[in-house]
Amino acid sequence: MTDIGMYQRLLEHLTTAVVLLDGSLHVIWMNPSAEALLGISRARVEQSRIDCLEGDDGVISAMLAKALEEQHPYTQREACLVLASGESITVDYTATPLSEQELLLEFEARDRLMRISREEALIARQEMVKVLTRGLAHEVKNPLGGIRGAAQLLEREMDDENLSEFTRIIVGEADRLRDLVDRMLGPNKLLAHTPVNAHAVLERVRMLLTAETSNVTFIRDYDPSLPDIIGDESQLIQAVLNVARNAVQALEENDISSPTLTLKTRARRQFTLGAERHRLVCEIAIIDNGPGIPESLRESLFYPMISGRAEGSGLGLSISQSILHQHQGLIECDSLPGHTEFRLLVPLDIADKGHQLNGGHA
Ligand SMILES: Nc1ncnc2c1ncn2[C@@H]1O[C@H](COP(=O)(O)OP(=O)(O)OP(=O)(O)O)[C@@H](O)[C@H]1O
Numbered sequence: 457m458t459d460i461g462m463y464q465r466l467l468e469h470l471t472t473a474v475v476l477l478d479g480s481l482h483v484i485w486m487n488p489s490a491e492a493l494l495g496i497s498r499a500r501v502e503q504s505r506i507d508c509l510e511g512d513d514g515v516i517s518a519m520l521a522k523a524l525e526e527q528h529p530y531t532q533r534e535a536c537l538v539l540a541s542g543e544s545i546t547v548d549y550t551a552t553p554l555s556e557q558e559l560l561l562e563f564e565a566r567d568r569l570m571r572i573s574r575e576e577a578l579i580a581r582q583e584m585v586k587v588l589t590r591g592l593a594h595e596v597k598n599p600l601g602g603i604r605g606a607a608q609l610l611e612r613e614m615d616d617e618n619l620s621e622f623t624r625i626i627v628g629e630a631d632r633l634r635d636l637v638d639r640m641l642g643p644n645k646l647l648a649h650t651p652v653n654a655h656a657v658l659e660r661v662r663m664l665l666t667a668e669t670s671n672v673t674f675i676r677d678y679d680p681s682l683p684d685i686i687g688d689e690s691q692l693i694q695a696v697l698n699v700a701r702n703a704v705q706a707l708e709e710n711d712i713s714s715p716t717l718t719l720k721t722r723a724r725r726q727f728t729l730g731a732e733r734h735r736l737v738c739e740i741a742i743i744d745n746g747p748g749i750p751e752s753l754r755e756s757l758f759y760p761m762i763s764g765r766a767e768g769s770g771l772g773l774s775i776s777q778s779i780l781h782q783h784q785g786l787i788e789c790d791s792l793p794g795h796t797e798f799r800l801l802v803p804l805d806i807a808d809k810g811h812q813l814n815g816g817h818a
């Protein structure tokens with residue numbers, strides 16, 4: 457087969473929608489995925505403009521023209537395209553000028569797959585929220601000791617049993633607030649720094665959850681070649697447990713038929729986390745066939761105090777994320793109804809890179 461024939465076949469079979477435009481934004485070529493996504497046939501639009509790229513306000517076509525003029529690639533996330541059928545879809549697209557007369561467009565549909573990923577901007581936002589909450593938690597904690605002590609002193613001075621009922625409420629509520637703040641602050645000790653077997657962590661979590669549920673089937677899909685993580689075993693158990701317990705809760709609360717939780721491990725080579733490329737990364741995936749993450753939590757899933765459950769405190773995922781950060785790793789999530797996948801990613805080459813684990817908040 458000639459090279460051209462091979463490239464053509466490759467493009468035609470890509471699941472990514474690809475469109476090639478000329479200098480006046482007329483279609484030169486598009487692959488079948490683009491035809492399917494945009495709901496148009498190549499034969500009909502060749503040599504003409506695609507209506508849905510004009511949009512109501514012409515912003516997309518203006519950006520495309522600008523990318524061509526400046527010969528600079530351009531990416532827009534969550535652009536809304538109104539198709540010829542009247543349906544609107546949300547896409548991420550990248551426009552790459554190949555020459556002054558050729559602009560390559562790649563589209564990724566965003567509607568069905570909700571991805572909360574390892575993008576740098578998102579990580580930076582989570583870090584900022586974490587710093588803010590920690591600061592606030594410290595400020596709340598300081599006066600609590602004083603309030604509690606004063607209430608106890610008052611109680612000792614008072615003979616009236618009816619009044620000491622109130623001081624006991626003050627002490628009880630101060631304790632409740634202190635526990636909440638302690639959970640928000642996370643572990644107040646340095647992380648251990650020992651070899652941890654990811655499968656031992658997962659088996660421990662599976663045992664704990666099996667005791668809490670009788671309906672859910674656990675599937676194990678472990679990569680036996682996975683090297684040990686260097687880190688803190690009890691913290692990693694906590695991180696995995698928070699994620700897996702959410703999955704079990706989602707399965708049980710929604711009455712899913714044959715609820716299944718898959719625990720999977722893989723070694724990933726040459727993997728980028730944030731801005732850093734790692735030689736080897738441990739991936740622990742926790743996959744459930746529940747209803748999926750509510751759309752309203754999409755932006756804020758890993759923030760503290762964000763919960764979709766009436767009795768949830770919304771701290772589980774933010775604690776897990778912060779434990780993973782302390783191991784130079786992170787958690788990402790893809791969610792569709794019927795398939796929610798959280799991936800805990802921990803670099804296995806941090807010793808080579810001379811990184812230290814971060815621990816404690818004091
Ligand atoms: N696997 C999942 N499927 C569906 N929704 C999920 C899943 N995991 C998390 N969620 C949603 O994300 C929310 C936040 O989870 P998080 O663990 O941070 O808090 P929580 O479970 O509400 O409270 P806590 O863990 O502190 O008791 C949950 O309330 C739930 O709505």
Ligand SMILES: [Mg+2]
Nearest residue numbers: 698702772773
């Ligand atoms: Mg939770």
